[in-house]
Amino acid sequence: MKHIRLPAFSLAELLLGMGLFALLVTSVASFSIDSVRATRNAGMKVIAAQKMQEMSNALLLNKDNVWSSIVSNTNNGDLSLVLQNGSYVIQQGTSSTDGILFRFTIVPAMRDSEGNLVQSGGTEDLHTRAIQVISSWTDFLGIPNQATATFYISDWNVIKLRQSTQADFNSGTRDNTVVTNVSGGEVTMETVVYADWCKPSLTQNMYDLPGQGIAKTISARPGNVYMGTGSNSSGVSFARMSFIPSEPPVVSTLGIFDGYKTNAVYGEGNYAYLATQTNSKEIVILNVATTPYTEIGYFNPSVNSEGKGVFVNGNVGIMATTTRLYTFNLSAKTGARPVISYRTLRGTVTDLFVRGNYAYVTLSNSDTEMEILDITNPSSIQSVGWFDLNNAAATSVFVNEANTRAYVGTNAVSTQREFFIVDIVNKVGNHTSIGSVETNGMSIKDIVVPENSNRAIVVGINGTEQYQVATLDNETNPQYCGGLAVTGGVNAIAAVTESNGNVYSHVVTTNASSELRTIKGGPGGGSSSGYGYLPAAEFTSSVLDTGSATTQYYTIDPGVSLQTNATIKFQVRSSDVATMTGSSWMGPDGTAVSYFTSQDAAVLPSLLNSKRYLQYKVFFTSEDGIHTSTLNDIEFTYQK
Secondary structure (H helix, E strand, C coil): CCCCCCCCCCHHHHHHHHHHHHHHHHHHHHHHHHHHHHHHHHHHHHHHHHHHHHHHHHHHHCHHHHHHHHHHCCCCCCEEEEEECCEEEEEECCEEECCEEEEEEEEEEEECCCCCEECCCCEEEEEEEEEEEEEEEECCCCCEEEEEEEEEEECCCCEEEEECCHHHHHCCEEECEEEECCCCCEEEECCEECCECCCHHHHEEEECCCECCCEEEEEEECCEEEEEECCCCCECCEEEEEEECCCCCEEEEEEEECCCCEEEEEEECCEEEEEECCCCCCEEEEECCCCCCEEEEEECCCCCCCCCEEEEECCEEEEECCCEEEEEECCCCCEECCEEEEEECCCEEEEEEEECCEEEEEEECCCCCEEEEECCCCCCCEEEEEECCCCCCEEEEEECCCCCEEEEEECCECCECCEEEEECCCCCEEECEEEEECCCCCEEEEEECCCCCCEEEEEEECCCCCEEEEECCCCCCCEEEEEECCCCCEEEEEEEECCCCCEEEEEEECCCCCCEEEEEECECCCCCCCEECCCEEEEECCCEECCCCCCEEEEEEEEEECCCCEEEEEEEEEECCCCCCCCCCECCCCCCCCCECCCCCEECCHHHCCCCEEEEEEEEEECCCCCCCEEEEEEEEEEC
C-alpha cells in the first residue's frame, strides 16, 4: 500500500485558521442580530408612525376645539394628547404605547418677508404654530431610536372682529383725537391751535356788546368780564359778561347798568365800581349779585372833577381824579362813602394802577411821566418816587404781580420809543427805563402782562398795528414778536387766568359791532403756523360684543401708520357686563402698566378670557407737537 504524505500545519497557520473561523462565525452571528434588530425596529417604526399620524390628525381635526390650549402651551415643553370624555385634551408630559414614548412640542411659526414659512429667522406668525411630534424607544440592544415629524397648524377658523371704517370708529369716545375718512376710516390726533401770545390772530374771537356805544374800559376776573362805556352816550354805562373758556369761548351778558359815562371799572365779587364823568358821583358802587343791577353807593370828593381810575384794596377804595389821588372808606358799600385822605399829584392823571400798598399814576402836563405813591396808611398818602422817560405824555401803566416792574406807555413820538420797562424794586426816588420798544406810530392806550407769560401786550390807536406783543425774556432788549391790526384801534385791555388754567387777554375796540375781542395766549408750539398736536391724546372704542360668556381671546392686530416723534400704543379690557363695570385696562402682561406697541399681531393675556365684552383704548403721543401717528384698523381673534 502506498502512503500519501500530507503536509502538516504549523502552529501559526492553525491559529490563523481558527481566527478566520471565529471571524466567520462572528460575522454570521452579527448579521443575524442586525437583521433581528432591523426587523423589530421596523415594527416599532410602524407603530410609532401610526401613533404619530393619529396624534397629528387629532390635532388638525380638532384644532378649533383645542386652539386655546395650543396657544397657551406654545413653548411649554413636552406635551401629550389624551382622550377624555370623548374629547382630546392637551396636557404636559409624555404618553407611551407598546413601549414607545410619545410627545410633541408647540413653537411659534416664522415667516420670511414674502410670507414663506422658514425654520430660522423671519417674523413670528401668531396665527400659526409649528408642531413637532416625537416618538422614541430603546431596542433590545439598549440602543435609543427616535422618529420625528413636523407639521403646521393655523387658526384660520377662529372668529375675527375688525374695526376699520369711519362708522366703526365714530362709535368710540374721542379725547383730543378725531375720526377721519382719508382712506375709508382712521383715528388720529386732533389738530389744535397752540396758543401763542406772539400769534394773536390764531386764537382771536369777537363779540358784540349791548347797545351801540364804544367801550372805553375793561377789567376781568375768572369767568367774568366787566366793561364800561365812556366814549359816547349810545352804550350802557356798565356791562358784566359771563366768560366760559371753551373752544371757542362762550360770552353772554349777565347784566347791564346805565346812567353814567364810565372812564374806568373795577369788578370784585358782588360789587362793581365805576369811575364816571359825573362831578357829583365820581365813583358809583353797583350791586351785581342780582339783576337788575342797582346803584347802592357812591363817592363824591370835594373837588369837581371826573373819576380817572378806581381800585379796591380791602375796605379801602383808591380813586384818581384829574389832579388828585383819593382814598375812601368801603367798610360799607351803601350811601355816600366818606373820604379818608387825598394827595395832589405832579400833573394831570391819565391812568391809575394799584398793586399792594402802592399806587402808580401816569401823568401829562408834568416834568415826569409817572408818580409812585405809598398808600400803606390810607390816611396819609405819601409820594415816594417818579419816572422821567421821554418827552411825550404817559398814558398807561401796568405793574407785575411781584411789584418789581412797571410797564409804562406813552403817546407816539417819531424820534423816541413808546413802551418802557422800569425797575421798581426800590420804590423811592427817580426811576429810569431798563428797556424799551418802538411801537411804530401807535399811541399806547393800555398795557397788560399776562400771568406767567413773560410777554407784554400794548394796545392803542394809530400806527400799523393796534395790538402789539413784546418779549420780556431779555428786559434790557425787549423785542416785538407779533400783533394785530384793529381798525379804529383798541381802548383797553385786561388779562385773566381762568379756572382751567388758560390765560386770555380781553380787549375793547372802537368797533361798535365787535367791541369785545378775546385772545387765548400761551407759549406757542406745534409747527411754524401755530397748528399742531397736544402731547397726548386717547381714543376709546365702543364696547365690542362677542356674544359668548366663554369667549377665548387670542390676538390683537393693529394696523397703524407711524410718524417720526409720534407713538401709538394700546390696552384692552373685557367684562361680563356691557357697561364694563369693574374691568381694568391691561397690556400684554395682564397689568395696567404694560401696553401693546407693535404694529404686528400680539397675543392677548389669558386674563381676558371667559368674558363676553371686549374694549380697546388707543394712546397717542406727539413728542414735537408736529407729527401724529394714525390707527387705520384693528383686528381681534377669538373663539366662543
